[in-house]
Amino acid sequence: xxxxxxxxxxxxxxxxxxxxxxxxxxxxxxxxxxxxxxxxxxxxxxxxxxxxxxxxxxxxxxxxxxxxxxxxxxxxxxxxxxxxxxxxxxxxxxxxxxxxxxxxxxxxxxxxxxxxxxxxxxxxxxxxxxxxxxxxxxxxxxxxxxxxxxxxxxxxxxxxxxxxxxxxxxxxxxxxxxxxxxxxxxxxxxxxxxxxxxxxxxxxxxxxxxxxxxxxxxxxxxxxxxxxxxxxxxxxxxxxxxxxxxxxxxxxxxxxxxxxxxxxxxxxxxxxxxxxxxxxxxxxxxxxxxxxxxxxxxxxxxxxxxxxxxxxxxxxxxxxxxxxxxxxxxxxxxxxxxxxxxxxxxxxxxxxxxxxxxxxxxxxxxxxxxxxxxxxxxxxxxxxxxxxxxxxxxxxxxxxxxxxxxxxxxxxxxxxxxxxxxxxxxxxxxxxxxxxxxxxxxxxxx
DNA sequence: TCTGGGGTCCTAGGACCC
DNA sequence: TCTGGGGTCCTAGGACCC
Numbered sequence: 001x002x003x004x005x006x007x008x009x010x011x012x013x014x015x016x017x018x019x020x021x022x023x024x025x026x027x028x029x030x031x032x033x034x035x036x037x038x039x040x041x042x043x044x045x046x047x048x049x050x051x052x053x054x055x056x057x058x059x060x061x062x063x064x065x066x067x068x069x070x071x072x073x074x075x076x077x078x079x080x081x082x083x084x085x086x087x088x089x090x091x092x093x094x095x096x097x098x099x100x101x102x103x104x105x106x107x108x109x110x111x112x113x114x115x116x117x118x119x120x121x122x123x124x125x126x127x128x129x130x131x132x133x134x135x136x137x138x139x140x141x142x143x144x145x146x147x148x149x150x151x152x153x154x155x156x157x158x159x160x161x162x163x164x165x166x167x168x169x170x171x172x173x174x175x176x177x178x179x180x181x182x183x184x185x186x187x188x189x190x191x192x193x194x195x196x197x198x199x200x201x202x203x204x205x206x207x208x209x210x211x212x213x214x215x216x217x218x219x220x221x222x223x224x225x226x227x228x229x230x231x232x233x234x235x236x237x238x239x240x241x242x243x244x245x246x247x248x249x250x251x252x253x254x255x256x257x258x259x260x261x262x263x264x265x266x267x268x269x270x271x272x273x274x275x276x277x278x279x280x281x282x283x284x285x286x287x288x289x290x291x292x293x294x295x296x297x298x299x300x301x302x303x304x305x306x307x308x309x310x311x312x313x314x315x316x317x318x319x320x321x322x323x324x325x326x327x328x329x330x331x332x333x334x335x336x337x338x339x340x341x342x343x344x345x346x347x348x349x350x351x352x353x354x355x356x357x358x359x360x361x362x363x364x365x366x367x368x369x370x371x372x373x374x375x376x377x378x379x380x381x382x383x384x385x386x387x388x389x390x391x392x393x394x395x396x397x398x399x400x401x402x403x404x405x406x407x408x409x410x411x412x413x414x415x416x417x418x419x420x421x422x423x424x425x426x427x428x429x430x431x432x433x434x435x436x437x438x439x440x441x442x443x444x445x446x
Numbered sequence: 447t448c449t450g451g452g453g454t455c456c457t458a459g460g461a462c463c464c
Numbered sequence: 465t466c467t468g469g470g471g472t473c474c475t476a477g478g479a480c481c482c
Contacts, residue, residue, distance in 0.1 A: 036482095056450090057449090057450035057451075058450050058451060059449090059450065059451095060448090060450095061448080061449055061450050062449060062450060064450070064451095064482090078449085078450085079449085080448070080449040081448075081449080082447080082448040082449080083448090083449080085448090098450085098451095100451095124481095124482085125481080125482050126482075127482075128482075209480095209481085210479095210480070210481080211480090212479060212480050212481085213479090213480095214478080214479060214480090215479080215480085243456065243457075244455095244456075245455080245456070245479090245480090266454095268453080268454095269453085269454075270452090270453075270454090271452090271453095272451080272452055272453070273451090273452085274450095274451065274452080275450085275451080276449090276450065276451090321449055364450095366451090
């Protein structure tokens with residue numbers, strides 16, 4: 001902290017190792033897939049072009065992706081489905097349940113295509129990648145970016161937008177502008193603006209990356225309503241009121257990069273699997289079934305990353321979205337970190353029993369693994385007495401079978417067979433790119 | 447009636463120690 | 465009357481992101 005206060009020249013980046021981050025002359029380009037999930041659905045169903053389309057979250061709960069036509073109807077992001085159901089029926093909006101298997105695969109294709117254009121990339125999320133375009137100035141940054149837009153569209157079918165700027169925060173803003181203004185053809189270079197100050201004055205603070213609803217309320221209460229005003233604010237004053245996060249945003253708006261391009265993904269710190277139930281769960285054995293299922297799924301993720309967990313938390317939520325909504329949780333420290341599903345299930349079920357209470361109506365539950373260590377570095381205990389080698393082989397065999405026959409082909413009995421608490425997902429499109437039996441079919445009409 | 451899921455980072459406050 | 469102070473570690477909860 002003190003280094004930030006004393007040394008204004010030094011950006012408040014935190015301690016990334018030099019080799020993992022790009023040089024300080026990074027030219028950030030944020031690639032963002034337009035309406036990503038909807039665009040994925042359109043790739044395999046061209047009838048969806050030009051008509052309003054939305055994609056729903058798990059459990060068919062909220063709207064999580066909207067086509068431009070759906071946005072124009074006034075359907076807001078993250079709004080509960082039931083609130084807009086009438087509007088959706090009236091306007092004949094096409095509705096899809098989320099198909100994350102398909103979206104994940106399409107994301108990999110986009111990233112692979114981007115790799116043709118620059119070696120320095122940070123995969124930020126399923127639909128966003130930061131690139132370093134430093135070294136491509138001679139080609140003309142905007143021209144080069146338009147070439148990227150055209151290639152990604154041609155090779156994957158996914159439309160993207162690119163914002164270019166000296167910091168990530170400005171690149172985010174540039175990207176928004178690129179989406180808003182069709183005449184920019186999907187690309188905006190912030191540095192090429194004749195009057196960036198004026199542009200910042202038109203942007204509300206709530207639109208800035210990192211300023212959420214609470215930050216927006218506080219800033220506005222101090223009379224800071226636009227990105228321009230925040231940029232002009234005293235950074236020490238902001239530091240005192242909004243902490244290091246607020247100060248970083250302010251500096252980034254001034255063009256001082258505080259958030260480097262992180263090309264190496266930092267190791268994950270936790271694995272979580274949770275679901276809302278399709279209906280309220282009231283029986284202990286159903287809660288235990290669900291907890292066993294979530295544990296088994298999260299353990300699969302652990303093994304994919306070759307990690308073992310030292311701590312396990314089980315939580316459940318009773319009656320959310322109401323005044324009595326409560327989270328109950330219980331954490332156990334394992335004697336030896338593990339990635340073995342049956343062992344983890346044993347501990348998880350014990351915690352589930354602790355948090356269960358009669359008369360509870362459970363709406364959601366989940367399992368969190370933390371204290372993650374690489375499996376080959378696990379500290380064993382001489383009094384452990386478990387044959388960890390054979391447990392490892394069993395898990396490997398299980399993962400191989402499930403990889404070949406589809407996730408869930410081999411399951412643990414503790415997770416139950418009926419799983420009547422399972423969520424709704426009634427409108428899912430076929431997993432065209434990852435399931436043989438859901439391949440797209442071409443039909444000839446006689 | 448019906449409101450996602452998976453993550454990270456930061457801060458405040460309590461416990462504890464010397 | 466008046467009850468230290470500084471440091472570390474841990475945890476819970478808030479805020480934010482996509």
